Amino acid sequence: MRIDKDKCAGCGQCTEFCTLGRIAVCRRDPRTGKLYYEINEDECVDCGVCLRAGVCSAGALYMPAYAWPRTVRSAFSDPTVEHRDTKVAGRGTEEIKTNEITGRIKRGFVGISCEMGRPSVGARFYDIEKVAMALARLGVEFEPNNPCTRLMADPQTGRYKAEVLNEKVLSAIIEMIIPLAQLPAVLTAIRGAAAGVDCVFCVDLITVLEPGNAIPTLPLLQSLQWPVSPNGKMNTGLGRPLAKEG
Ligand code: SF4
Ligand code: SF4
Known part of the structure; x- marks a missing residue:
């Protein structure tokens, strides 16, 4: 995920929705003094949550057309993305x-x-x-x-x-x-x-x-003193019976 620095208004709202916490840093353009945010792309997993949150009225957030192997990030982290690889x-x-x-x-x-x-x-x-x-x-x-x-x-x-x-x-x-x-x-x-x-x-x-x-x-x-959290999944009879054991 990237932020277009020219469009970014420096409000920081999208950073509140980041699944990895605050991986975007606020910067000031030395020429204009304008504030903008920059995503640490190495830490970003391309989950798309910040974009889907729809909080950027400036339209500054965008997902670049990444190539392999970067594409595995969104495939594993964004349930709306197909596993092409x-x-x-x-x-x-x-x-x-x-x-x-x-x-x-x-x-x-x-x-x-x-x-x-x-x-x-x-x-x-x-x-x-x-x-x-x-x-x-x-x-x-x-x-x-x-x-x-x-x-x-x-x-x-x-x-x-x-x-x-x-x-x-x-x-x-x-x-x-x-x-x-x-x-x-x-x-x-x-x-x-x-x-x-x-x-x-x-x-x-x-x-x-x-x-x-x-x-x-x-x-x-x-x-072995492993911490255990037992959970059950009940068969309500809607599926086929468990396959016969050989
Ligand atoms: S919500 Fe938009 S304008 Fe605000 S910091 Fe994020 S990218 Fe910039
Ligand atoms: S795509 Fe996900 S990990 Fe990357 S900045 Fe947005 S919310 Fe954070």
């Missing part, structure tokens, strides 16, 4: 939201989502890569229909395409399904990688409940 919409898949229809995650398995970056912080792909590579060393298979996976140069190692590493997005999701027995090793790898990244992320563990509604991952998480 990865051909997969959104930040990740629908994971548990449609599991009663897809049956992707079965008993005895855990869906893992590492939601890298959050509003006000964001995430760079070099940090996303650190977590992905730590997981790849355990031999996990990343979800192929995930926009993050599509940006990897090598899904076997979790290495991303070199040109996207410095790109910053509001949030991107690393996804995989693992056997429940592999969860301790995966959690250890995630915790180890977390110490080396300069962003925030949360880890979602997605499972089908056991008979009696027990959450199969809960005892392990509690024993």
